Amino acid sequence: MIPGIGTVVNVATVLLGSTLGVLLGNRLPVRTRDVVTDGLGLVTLLIAGTSAMAVLDDTLADDVGSDAPMLIVLGSLLIGGIVGSLLRLESRVESLGGWLQTRLAGSSDSADRHRFIEGFVVSSLVFCTGPLTILGSLNDGLGNGADQLYLKAALDGFAAIAFAASFGWGVAASAVTVVVVQGSLTLVGLGLGDVLPDAHLAAITATGGLLLVGVALRLLRVREIPVADLLPALLVAPLLVQLAAALH
Template sequence: MYDLINNIPAAGSIINALAIVLGSTIGLIIKRRIPERITMVAFQVIGLFILTLGVQMTMQGKNILIMMLSVLLGAIVGEALELEERLQNGLKGLRTNMINRGFQFGEDHLVEGFLTAFLLFCMGSMAILGAFEEGIGKPPKLLLIKSMMDLVSSIALASTLGVGVLFSAIPLLLYQGGITLGTICLNDFISNTLIDDITAVGGILLLGLGLSLLNIKHFKVFNMIPSLLFVIVFSLFL
């Protein structure tokens, strides 16, 4: 099995993306059978889980200055480019197009579902380590395990947060696949510190998302996504 997978570039990420599509589809189907009060409870639990995971991930950071500068500059750049507004308009346009083609789904939590799934599925250490593992020529064991976990998670997320979870499979494939392909070219520059710093910044973004989902304080989390680029640059060259 591993021999077959190793012959396909970024096979682990492809399988992971397909698992999310499958799980999201199942979640959207069963959503209609779940009472609203159960959905609300699940929504609150997801928010609490995101906060907890965000704290755990943030604690992995080794350099507070790099983390702070990365998030600060990333948020400024993202706000200047209006990334979240563009994302929201793009997803709504895609939704309208799908409705015109006969696909039906609810309006609720479209952007939140996309953001939650993207950050949960992409920002964890398993996503980074698994993509690195495949990039250095090893069987993608971590990504296969992650695929099973994401399959279950996407069912729960999609049943609560809607179709935005399904769309997250696209950036996941680009993100993890990009790391895998980039690792092949940058093996000499990758360190455990870089992995920890990326994970920590991802944790900060999860904290903002969790607070937003729980209606405690709204953060434009997607505007902070450029932070992930800044932390890579700072970790490599500072």
């Protein structure tokens, strides 16, 4: 199996789903597209809750103690949020979305630009913060097969249809983020001798679940949480697990 083939398939399903969603969305009234977005927000909230429950994982508790998992997730979000805000990740992601909108869509209308950027940011976060992204890409690089990425590709394809029906071509542009994030993780997998320990993955999954809660709140138009600023939390989580395990 050629490393990276899973990401190639994932990008293809995102682009195909986005194209179908744009074709469908252009035929739907604004009210219907808003309802679709609300539905996506609720489903994202469900996925987020399921992922966040990994904080109760027995393996994580065994490694760091029963009281530490919640503190690890909290510490990851606080430290990651500070780092991300200092690096201005949210504004950088939005700037990238604006640049792609200019290059790909070419429209100067402010409403179209906002819709494109929102579609790009939200889709990028949804497609790249789940556990399948991390574990699937690492396993692909390790030569263990791309089955997990194939499953993720199918899920992302259907999600892209729904997202693009509401946000348009900005969703297709998120394929760039998928290439960068999953491609980088696949390269990391090539250099590793084994996958992440279960406890580390549980901490990443729980932290990623809370980030998806932030995405869901954006979709539901409850609050514009700068989720991209919190992305470093996914890197901080396994480091805190390692530290807590050493002290346990």
